[in-house]
Amino acid sequence: MEAALPLIPLLPLLGSALILLLGRRLPPAAPGLIATATVAASAAVCLALFPLSAGEGIRARLFVWIAAEGFAAPFGLLFDPLSAPMALMVTAVSALIHLYATGYMREDPSRVRFFVLFNLFVFAMLLIVLADNLAILFVGWEGVGFCSYALIGFWYREPKNAAAGQKAFLVTRVGDVFLLIAMLWLASDLGTLGIREINGAAPALPPDTATAIGVLLLLGAAGKSAQLPLMTWLPDAMAGPTPVSALIHAATMVTAGAYLLCRLNPLLLQSPAAAAAVAAIGALTALYAALSALFQREIKRVLAYSTMSQVGYMLLGAGLGAVGAALFHLIVHAFFKALLFMAAGCVIHLFGGENDITRMGGLKKTKRALFWLFVAGVLCLAGAPLTGGFFSKDAILLAALSRGGWFFALLFGLGIATALLTAVYSFRLLYLVFLGERRASPDAHPHSVPRAMTVPLWPLAALGLFGGLMNLPGGGLLDGWLLPLAAPPEPASHAAEWALAAAAALMVLAGWALAQRRYRGAAPAPETGAARAFRSGLFADELYQRALVRPFKAFSRFCRRVVDGRVIDGGLEGGARLLASSGGWLSRLSNGSVSRYRLALGLGLLGMLGWMMVSVLWP
């Protein structure tokens, strides 16, 4: 059984290779089917092996990858109580998204390229999840960066799309730099990059080192998870086909940062300062993104900011040491966010490619099933009582509340405020898209939605709505399962639990009421200045353009024109001219006889070469 562990990542890779090599010779539907089947098979292997992950879990060592004196990175996989549920979620949700993609991409001429990359994406994510050392994790880490690049820019004829893909790769690579520095530091201080070894040896690290490494990990996670200050790539990542958005936001990529911080949580908790920084970045990003989501006009951008906001909650949980709660929210979020994105893809199809929610409305009348599926997603996202999102978000907020101290009380306050905003923007989306009058331009004619695009939504809706059963308050299954790795949450008083649940429920109701008053039926009012600021994510793009991108471009032009052109070459040429004007052999070089001179020298040297050959061979 254990020997089957490598199959989990290798099956999607195999699918990718098969499609790459054979894709063009097979019938048009084959690439999608191969891709879906291999990922589903990987999910099945995951499920079959799941019991083995209990306690210590199992490890597979395949080969030594990179090694030098005092350092070795074996190609190893670790299937333990943290990676097993994560891997199961990744493969299962990805399989559903793949199924959806077979419908979505059925007429695209570049299906082969799409599914090669789509499977590769899942493979890279599984490497992150199952890596037993950070070097292997880093392979997946950069791998998802590349796959997101290639998939966001999938429709590459439009330079805007390619630019969005480029931005995703570049911004997340800034984060990768910090992760790699943390890895170098760990490798040189602890002599290992093994995840279990690092967590075991973490208490031996000096406090300052632990803090520095913790902050580096946070920056690394912020890149992939689109957290402040490296969040700007995510809203643009909408340029890709919708299944790509679903995959990036739900199953792969964006959750990688939160997962990393859970994976190395014992190391992170060595430094209270670094852990607090993680929690603070998470809470701030949650609020920032929720505010921005409130003012977006494109359906996928609303969802993009909502992902950023929800991942912020996960970071808050990880920073609080509530690994169980963070993982819980990560998994439940994957269910309902995949649902919402894929439903949004159907909505966009039905409005004939329209992305702007101010030009939608009234879809409930014609598409009842889709409406109810979307309602399920919205309820989970808003955290309506008894849905999965309610329990998972509460678990994180409870952890913040029970920590005590003004700092964590403040973070809790940010979290609750975000919950209110989340409810408002979720219901806003629902009202503007499905209710009220149809505002679409009459000449937008809907595309049909194939069956493959609706079938995967049902299981996801069920998983999202009932995901709470996985980890009910007061000693949940997931918390118990994670016991070997993470301390269970501090038992909070029942009064606090109930009060929090009531407050959270109140936020949902208040958000709903606000959204209903503002957006029900009414056409959206013209945008104010503040709204425009939030819609642009507080001008973060503009800021980075001015502070980093333009200076870099100016610097590189300066290097080419001034430093290389005038300073170095100019100086050397001036020197040469000076020598030449003083006569001597150099002046002969600078006029036309150079090649004759060199030819003579060359012949002379070749002659010497010949002489040497003769003298060696016939001594």
Next chain:
Amino acid sequence: MALYETTFPWLSLVLFLPLVGALGSALLARWPAACRALSIFASLAELGVVAWLFLVLRAGGDGWLLFEDHAWIPAFGIRYTLGLDGLSLTLAVLTAFLQLVAVLSSLGREKTRVGLFYALLFAMESGILGVFFSLDLALFYFFWEVMLIPMFFLIGVWGHERRRYAAIKFFLFTLIGSLLMLLAIVALVVLHGQDTGQYTFSLLALRGTQLNDGVSHALYFAFLLAFIIKVPLFPLHTWLPDAHTEAPTAGSVILAGLLLKTGVYGLLRIGLPLFPGPAAESLPWLAALGLVGLFYGAALAFAQKDIKRLIACSSVAHMGLLAVGLCSMNAAGLEGAVLQAVNHGITTGALFCMIGMIEARSGSRDFERLGGLWGRAPLLGGFFLFFNLASMGVPGLNNFAGELLILIGAFRAHPLLGALAVGGMVFAAAYTLRLLQGVLWGPPRDEAPMADLSAREALTLLPLAALVLLLGLQPGWLQEVFRQSIRALPLALGGGAP
């Protein structure tokens, strides 16, 4: 088979076999087709011999795997001493392999004087191999010069628009370095002779020379200059973008893949071991220059309009990182640097090949005129993407393995050095993505059909791609060939393991 006990002159065979190719090409100059056939055959034969030696000797352990020593010019104490250890073996295989790539990528693109073209290409191969094998400084200098002349002509005769300028610049830069080195060699031999009464150019004998402080600094500086012009390190790199860009494809492949590596090899084999004191003092400065070059080269690459020049400038960045690894003076950094010398030869060689293919199809290397290649020639686009990913250090492909070891070594030598060097990753991504954006994506510039890779082109690229994967996943396979040799070099190795 105990090859190292053999009396057969394997090294001389390897060294002179390309010369046979050169002579043959020169004699067959009237029949271009015969020249090309002979060139393919000769480079295959050479690669066959070297690869066979590599497979037989790769587990040879430390010490000289092959050694030849004959008197050559007794009057001056100059001997014909060749030695092969794991380090030179590694670089010799790279040489023979890239020679084949260079020949394959030139077929039919030589334009004029086909015979002379291949003759020069093979003469240069002999020179490069001679540099890697020589253990006598006079012999070393001789080969050092031999490899320059063919390159001068390759650029000057078969190059692109500004070939004359580039050839003369290349010549002047390297000439200044090598003349200083010649002076230093002679001075060293004379001083050693006065000291011991024995006048010899033997590298191994000269290692023990007692020199006073000022003299050893001056001599080291002369050697250093010759080598770091070749590497090249900032700010002595400005010959490189011109030479690489103006050279014909084969010339660019050999320049980037091999000539730059002779500078690295010279530092490792000669410069650092001959003058351990001044060398140790210079390491922080060299590391700083490498670091500056890493960022500077990348920024320079980003600003280019010509895709070939962009790749050329990226070499400055790659070699800067390599120098950082070299200066870390520990096992990880040095092994990473040598690994990276090979990796850079493979990926940059492949990229220069591909730029030749792109230029042959679209008639341009200008960003303004390229774009949308993916839709028109997907196989070409796929290979181009693949080698670019390797070049920007995506893990799992070859460059990352070398870079990771270099970074680990640098971090151990000085945490700040390692941490700063990591930042180069973002710069590398910036220029690589710009290149991909400009060449592959966007709307096609014209709808005229473009031929995808021909069978010969695909056959040229496939072995390169296979090596990118092999060395990306199993760098140890190559590392163990040169690991002992590096350890055996008389370098003041710093702390390795924690």
